[in-house]
Amino acid sequence: MSRSNLVRAARALPLSGKVGLTLVSFWILAALVGPFLAPYSPGAFVSEEVFAGASSRFWFGSDFLGRDVLSRLLVGARLTVGLSAIAVTLAAATGTGLALTAAVGPRWLDELLSRAMDTLISIPSKIFALVLVAAFGSSVVLLTIIVSITYVPGNFRIARSLAVGLIKLDYVEVARARGEGRPHIALVEMLPNMIRPLFADIGLRFVFIVLLLSGLSFLGLGLQPPDADLGSLVRENVSGLGEGALAILVPAMAIASLTVGVNLLIDAATQGKGK
Amino acid sequence: MNPAPHVEVRNLSVTVRGSDGEPLRIVDDVSFDVARGEVLALIGESGSGKTTIALALMGYGRGGAAISGQIRVGEATLDGAAGTKLAAQRGRRIAYVAQSAAAAFNPSRRVIDQVIEPALIHHTASVAAARERAVELFRALGLPSPDTIGSRYPHELSGGQLQRLMAAMALITHPDLVIFDEPTTALDVTTQVGVLQAFRRVIRQQGATGVYVSHDLAVVAQMADNILVLNRGRVREHNKVGALLETPSDDYTRLLLAAAHPVVKAPPPIPAKPEPLLEIVGLSAGYGPVDRAGRPAHPVLSDVSLTIGRGAAVGVIGESGSGKSTVARVVAGLLGATAGTVSLSGTPLAPTVTGRTREQLRRVQIVFQNADVALNPAHSVGDILGRVLRFYHDLRGPAAQRRVAELLDLIRLPAAVAERRCDELSGGQKQRVNLARALAADPDIILCDEVTSALDTVVRGAILDLLADLRRDLGVAYLFISHDIATVKALCDEIVVLYKGTRVESGKRDGYDAPPFHPYTDLLIASVPELKPGWLADEAAQVAAPLAHLPEQTGLCRFLPRCPLAIIDRCDVAPPPLRKMSAGNVLLCHRSEAELTR
Numbered sequence: 001m002s003r004s005n006l007v008r009a010a011r012a013l014p015l016s017g018k019v020g021l022t023l024v025s026f027w028i029l030a031a032l033v034g035p036f037l038a039p040y041s042p043g044a045f046v047s048e049e050v051f052a053g054a055s056s057r058f059w060f061g062s063d064f065l066g067r068d069v070l071s072r073l074l075v076g077a078r079l080t081v082g083l084s085a086i087a088v089t090l091a092a093a094t095g096t097g098l099a100l101t102a103a104v105g106p107r108w109l110d111e112l113l114s115r116a117m118d119t120l121i122s123i124p125s126k127i128f129a130l131v132l133v134a135a136f137g138s139s140v141v142l143l144t145i146i147v148s149i150t151y152v153p154g155n156f157r158i159a160r161s162l163a164v165g166l167i168k169l170d171y172v173e174v175a176r177a178r179g180e181g182r183p184h185i186a187l188v189e190m191l192p193n194m195i196r197p198l199f200a201d202i203g204l205r206f207v208f209i210v211l212l213l214s215g216l217s218f219l220g221l222g223l224q225p226p227d228a229d230l231g232s233l234v235r236e237n238v239s240g241l242g243e244g245a246l247a248i249l250v251p252a253m254a255i256a257s258l259t260v261g262v263n264l265l266i267d268a269a270t271q272g273k274g275k
Numbered sequence: 276m277n278p279a280p281h282v283e284v285r286n287l288s289v290t291v292r293g294s295d296g297e298p299l300r301i302v303d304d305v306s307f308d309v310a311r312g313e314v315l316a317l318i319g320e321s322g323s324g325k326t327t328i329a330l331a332l333m334g335y336g337r338g339g340a341a342i343s344g345q346i347r348v349g350e351a352t353l354d355g356a357a358g359t360k361l362a363a364q365r366g367r368r369i370a371y372v373a374q375s376a377a378a379a380f381n382p383s384r385r386v387i388d389q390v391i392e393p394a395l396i397h398h399t400a401s402v403a404a405a406r407e408r409a410v411e412l413f414r415a416l417g418l419p420s421p422d423t424i425g426s427r428y429p430h431e432l433s434g435g436q437l438q439r440l441m442a443a444m445a446l447i448t449h450p451d452l453v454i455f456d457e458p459t460t461a462l463d464v465t466t467q468v469g470v471l472q473a474f475r476r477v478i479r480q481q482g483a484t485g486v487y488v489s490h491d492l493a494v495v496a497q498m499a500d501n502i503l504v505l506n507r508g509r510v511r512e513h514n515k516v517g518a519l520l521e522t523p524s525d526d527y528t529r530l531l532l533a534a535a536h537p538v539v540k541a542p543p544p545i546p547a548k549p550e551p552l553l554e555i556v557g558l559s560a561g562y563g564p565v566d567r568a569g570r571p572a573h574p575v576l577s578d579v580s581l582t583i584g585r586g587a588a589v590g591v592i593g594e595s596g597s598g599k600s601t602v603a604r605v606v607a608g609l610l611g612a613t614a615g616t617v618s619l620s621g622t623p624l625a626p627t628v629t630g631r632t633r634e635q636l637r638r639v640q641i642v643f644q645n646a647d648v649a650l651n652p653a654h655s656v657g658d659i660l661g662r663v664l665r666f667y668h669d670l671r672g673p674a675a676q677r678r679v680a681e682l683l684d685l686i687r688l689p690a691a692v693a694e695r696r697c698d699e700l701s702g703g704q705k706q707r708v709n710l711a712r713a714l715a716a717d718p719d720i721i722l723c724d725e726v727t728s729a730l731d732t733v734v735r736g737a738i739l740d741l742l743a744d745l746r747r748d749l750g751v752a753y754l755f756i757s758h759d760i761a762t763v764k765a766l767c768d769e770i771v772v773l774y775k776g777t778r779v780e781s782g783k784r785d786g787y788d789a790p791p792f793h794p795y796t797d798l799l800i801a802s803v804p805e806l807k808p809g810w811l812a813d814e815a816a817q818v819a820a821p822l823a824h825l826p827e828q829t830g831l832c833r834f835l836p837r838c839p840l841a842i843i844d845r846c847d848v849a850p851p852p853l854r855k856m857s858a859g860n861v862l863l864c865h866r867s868e869a870e871l872t873r
Contacts, residue, residue, distance in 0.1 A: 170649040174712070177607045178666060179628055179636040188662075192653030 009269075017268020023261025031081035034074030042067065042075040042228070051237075051245040061246040063237050069247045072228055073254060079229040081258070083144055084209040090148035091209075092202045095155030096194070100186040102156075103163035114160070121153035125212060133221045143222060147212055151205045158201045162194045196270075203266035207259045214255050230255045280308035281484050282332075282452055287344035289327050289336060289508075301340070302327050302508040309452070309501075314478060314485040316499035316516075318492060318531070320731035321702065324508035325488045329454045332486060333369050334361045349451035366393040370445035374457040376437035380429040386437075387425025390444040399448045412443040415480050416473040435466035439473050446481055453478075455487045459494065463594040463758065464802040471497055471804075471811055490731060492535050493804035496520060497811035504528045516808050534732035535806055538765055551621075552752055553583040553606065553639070553720055558615035560598075560605045569613050575601045576776040577829075578615070583720060588746060588753040590763030592799065593773035599756045602773075603722040606754065607641040619719075637667045640713035644725035646705035650697040656683075656708050657693035663715040682711045686741060703734035707741070714745070720752040727762055739766055760787070760799055772796050775833040782860030791871035793862040795834045822847055832863065840866055 010021060040046050045066045053061050060069035098117075102110040129146050136142055166172060167190065175189050214231025216222035223229050228236070233251035240248045289302035302324040309315045317325040331342045334353045346353040351364050365371075370393065373379045380389060390412075391405035400408065406425070413421035416439040429437060438458055445453050458474070459467040475498055478485055489495050495502060495516070502519045504512040504527060512525040523529050558579045563572030575598040583589045591599045604610040606617055611626035618624060619638060625631045643649040650659060660679045664670040670678055680690040686707040697705055706726060713721050723742070727735040743766060745751060757763050763770055764784055772780040772793060780793040792800065804810060822841040827833060832851045835841055842865055851863045856871075864871065 170643040170645060171651040173609060174641065174643065174649060176628055177609055177636070177641050178663065178716075179631070179633055180666070189651055193651070 013265075013268045016264045020261045020264025020266075020268060023257050024265050027077060027081055027258045027261065030074060031078040034077050038068075038071035038074045040068040040071045042072045044068075051240045051243060051247055053246060060250045063233075063247040064239055069233075069250055072233055073230070073251060076229045076233050076251065077254065079223060079227065080210060080213060080231070080255075083140065083147075083213060083229065084206055087144045087147040087209050087213075088151065088202055088206045090144070091151035091205060092155050092198065094148065095152045096159040096191075096198060098152070099156045099159035099163055100190065102160055103167050103190070104182040104186045113156070117153040117156045120149070121157075125150040126215065129212070129216055130219075130221060133216070138221055138224050140223065140227070143213065143216070147209050150212070151209060155198075155201060155205060159194060159198060162197060163190055166190045166193055200266050200270045203262055207262050210255065210259055230258075281311035281313075281349060282309040282486075283345070283347040284308070284328075284332070285345040287328065287331060287342070287346065289324070289331055289340050289342050291336075291340040300508060302331065305344075305505075305508070305510055307503055307510070307513060309484055309486065311484055312482045313500040314487050314498055316487045316489060316495040316502045317505060318489055318495055318502055319505035320490060320733060322507070323505040325490075325505050326456055327508075328505070329371075329456050329486055329488045332452065332454060333365055333371060335365075351451075363397070366450075367397040367399065367448050368451045370448065370450040370453050372438075372441050372445050372453065372455045372458045375461050376441040376458075377429070377434055377461075379441060380437060382429050384428075385426055386429060386432070386440050390425065390440060391447060393444060394447045397448055405447060408447060409443060412446055412477065413440075415477045416440075416443055417469070417476070418443075433466070434462055435470050438462065438470050442474055442477060446477065446483060449481070451484060453483050453485045455485060455489075455498075457489055460489070460491070465594060465798055467494070467804075468802045468811070474498065475811065491804070492520075492531060492732075493806045493810075496806060496808045497804060504531065520806060520808070530733060532806070534736045536761065550585050551582050552585045552587070552619065553754070554616075554618045554621075555582070555602070555606065556580050556616050556618075558602070558605060558612050558617065560601055560610055560612045562610075565613055571613055574613075574776065576605070579773070579776070579778050580615075581771050581778070581781065583752050583754060585719070586746065586750040586752055587769065588755055588767040590755045590757065590767035590770040591773060592757055592760055592763050592770060594758060594799075596775065597773040598776035599758075599773050600724050601776075603641055603724045603754060603756055606722055607639060608636070609641075633667065637716045638719040639722065640716050640718040640720070641722040642709055642713050642724065642726050645729050646697075646702065646709040649709050650705060650712075652696065652698050655694060655696050656700075659697075659708065659712055660693070660715050663712055667716050678715070682715055685714060685745070686711045702730060703737065706730060706734075706738055710738075710741070710745075714749070714751075718751060720754060722754045722756070724756045725758070726755075728757065728759070735762070742766060759803075761803060772799070775827070777833050777863070779834060779864075780860060780862040782856070782858065782862075786856070786858040786860040789858075791856050791858075791860070791862075791868050793834075793864055794838045794840045794866075794871075796862075797871075798837075832865070840864075840870070842866070 013021060046062070046068050048066060049062060050064050050066050051062065055061070060073065063069050063072065098113055102113040128150060132142065132146050172185060172189050175185050213222055213229060214234070217229050217231030218235040220235065223232055230251045234248055234255070237245060237247040285306045287302060287305045288300060290298050290300050292298060305328060307315065317328055319325045327337065327340070330337060332346060332348065332353070334342070334346070336342050348369055351368050353361070353364060380386065387406065387409060390409045391402065394400040394405040395402065409425060410421050413424060418424050418436060418439055432440070455474070459470050462470060471494065487495060487498050499516055502514060502516055503510060504525065506527050511527045512519060512523065519528065520532070523532060558576055559574065560576045561571030561574035565571050579602060581589060591602055593599045601610065605612050608624065608626070608628040608631055616623050619635060624635060628636065657679050660682055661675050664675045664678055679693050683690050683692055688704060688707055692700070692704070697708065700708065710726070727738050730738060739762065742753065746753065753766070755763060755767050764787060768784055770782065770784060770787055771778055772795065774795045780796050787796070787800070790797070820837050820839050820841060821843060822838070823836050825836055825847055827836055830850055832838070832846055835846050838846070845865050851865050853861055853863055854868065855861050856868050
């Protein structure tokens with residue numbers, strides 16, 4: 001039942017949504033199977049020429065050290081998409097969980113959590129990340145944690161405002177009058193009615209996280225060599241910018257198409273659902 | 276040969292895209308005329324297309340609905356008109372009075388500026404002339420201090436006053452047609468009378484032509500010259516008011532007429548001397564922080580007592596703000612009382628849900644007015660009922676499914692409904708499921724908070740019958756809260772009248788058939804429109820309240836500022852005593868039985 005529903009929902013999307021869906025599916029697929037399709041090892045120096053153009057051997061040319069751009073892109077896509085997906089899941093689970101706790105919990109807890117989130121949101125995300133990376137050094141785990149912490153407060157605010165609106169509704173009152181505990185009210189009565197707007201929020205935050213991770217990598221504070229995500233691919237090949245090398249254009253366009261695709265899909269999906 | 280009618284509608288159809296994408300005709304081939312200076316009423320249940328027709332008269336189709344057919348108002352033809360041409364007619368030739376004036380006014384602008392806006396947009400008058408006309412209309416509509424009321428903001432005015440102001444806004448451009456879309460439905464009955472009087476006076480004075488949309492035949496009988504009965508987008512009957520009420524020719528009209536007076540088919544016998552089930556003694560409650568004396572910042576209930584016997588039905592009536600819903604919330608434990616006790620079978624209940632045992636919670640169930648928000652849209656009917664069964668009775672699996680089917684049978688819905696989500700059900704079906712959820716707990720008492728108020732008259736009758744049957748078959752007691760005395764009288768053995776959180780009268784149902792009443796009960800009963808033309812007096816027949824200038828005071832009769840029978844130097848110095856009438860009613864008044872019977 002759910003599968004045919006999905007197909008029908010996809011068909012009902014406007015053109016922009018279909019474009020978004022195609023782009024997103026492409027990148028998910030690339031993240032899943034990309035590394036197995038890579039023609040060369042991402043770290044191997046395979047071309048004598050640096051910043052080579054497209055050829056039958058190297059579809060997207062070679063980078064500043066003569067490595068295959070396509071192979072590095074396929075591996076980098078997995079890191080970017082994977083890390084962002086993990087970070088956004090962590091951020092949304094924490095944010096929504098805390099928001100529900102605040103909404104059904106006592107008033108002082110709501111105040112405490114809300115003010116804590118206000119504090120966190122007032123710290124600029126890049127500076128926060130820079131300080132932590134400077135203090136603890138860069139690692140994949142740390143990056144994921146930093147990025148998810150950065151996006152918890154935004155999700156918290158959205159989820160809390162949704163929850164506060166729902167908690168006054170009669171069906172929640174009925175559940176309270178029945179004697180239901182707070183976990184039941186939060187998870188069974190309220191959460192299912194928050195899912196749709198929350199998914200729109202999660203999609204947006206995914207885009208932000210891709211950009212933040214790429215930005216950190218571009219600054220050299222993200223993933224460290226030999227690992228490379230899409231952002232670090234742009235940074236390491238920045239010297240090729242002058243000659244318009246594919247090595248910098250392709251990863252930049254990859255980031256653009258991923259984020260634009262997610263945005264298009266969210267816009268279409270949230271508009272299409274109507275009132 | 277008759278001259279061409281003032282408003283002419285021919286073969287009007289409105290088509291929308293249904294949920295399955297197929298075109299769905301919600302108004303089907305409707306034709307009617309309205310003569311100049313007359314009022315035509317469109318009447319029907321929700322979904323009958325009455326509001327859609329009213330909006331189509333302005334060339335407006337909600338949600339991209341396609342309008343076909345000919346519409347002519349005065350000299351303007353509206354069919355096919357669009358954009359600026361349509362905008363030139365709206366507010367100028369055709370004006371609209373919406374159901375909720377409170378939501379239709381911009382809260383940040385003075386009302387006078389909003390009332391004269393149509394005249395300024397359409398350049399029909401200068402600012403000064405428009406203001407002058409507005410004041411004239413305010414006077415005609417019976418608004419207090421017509422010269423200065425315009426300088427107030429919407430939040431400073433009552434719902435009834437805003438509704439009148441909206442009529443003034445509609446009439447400011449001398450439109451050819453005024454559309455009234457359920458303009459008094461959201462008002463209390465006591466407010467409704469005055470607004471209806473004002474509307475009718477101003478329609479006559481201005482010679483305006485109107486289309487009056489309503490679901491209430493009794494209201495329409497006072498306002499309209501002709502009635503058009505609609506059902507599922509089709510015309511069922513079109514006739515003069517008197518003829519339609521006396522000799523209806525269509526079955527559906529007869530059904531509507533019959534439903535206007537709710538009568539429970541088989542009212543259960545009043546139990547002789549029932550053992551008390553729920554006792555409320557000296558209850559006070561309110562919202563906001565509680566001060567040192569134990570009074571909340573916004574007191575809602577003060578010293579309310581009532582007793583409900585096993586299997587009995589007690590009605591609580593009052594206007595909005597009377598605290599009637601708060602009684603149910605306190606009994607259900609959703610709001611803690613600041614004073615007084617609620618006991619169940621002699622055991623005092625903890626003030627809120629957290630202090631009560633699951634067994635106590637099971638025995639008292641609450642049902643809310645609006646089934647749209649009372650049922651969780653994310654769950655199926657089976658899940659909603661199943662949760663209650665699991666929670667209170669630990670029923671799971673096939674046993675729970677069987678019980679769900681039994682419950683659905685009890686509320687006369689097919690068992691297949693269990694699979695459906697609530698948003699796929701009609702209003703009446705939702706309200707039945709809402710009741711079934713309470714029944715799933717096997718309660719001793721159900722608190723019904725305005726359960727029939729949001730329903731159409733025909734559906735309301737069916738729900739009342741169901742409630743009466745359940746009471747007879749299951750022996751469940753009701754605390755039935757409503758603003759409609761007719762509904763309460765149909766179902767309940769005993770009625771309590773609340774005014775501003777105080778119990779002003781209580782007694783057996785028969786005691787409310789004839790005076791003596793408390794002056795407030797009298798006002799409530801007299802305000803319910805009757806199904807005959809000419810019921811509504813032209814001028815306010817009520818005697819002005821002699822002590823209207825006094826502010827409301829605690830310790831005195833709360834009804835004093837509105838009471839036509841208030842006695843100077845008695846009612847304004849001492850609290851009213853409890854009097855027992857010979858019919859058994861107990862009421863809170865300084866007047867004696869003889870004086871109240873008069």
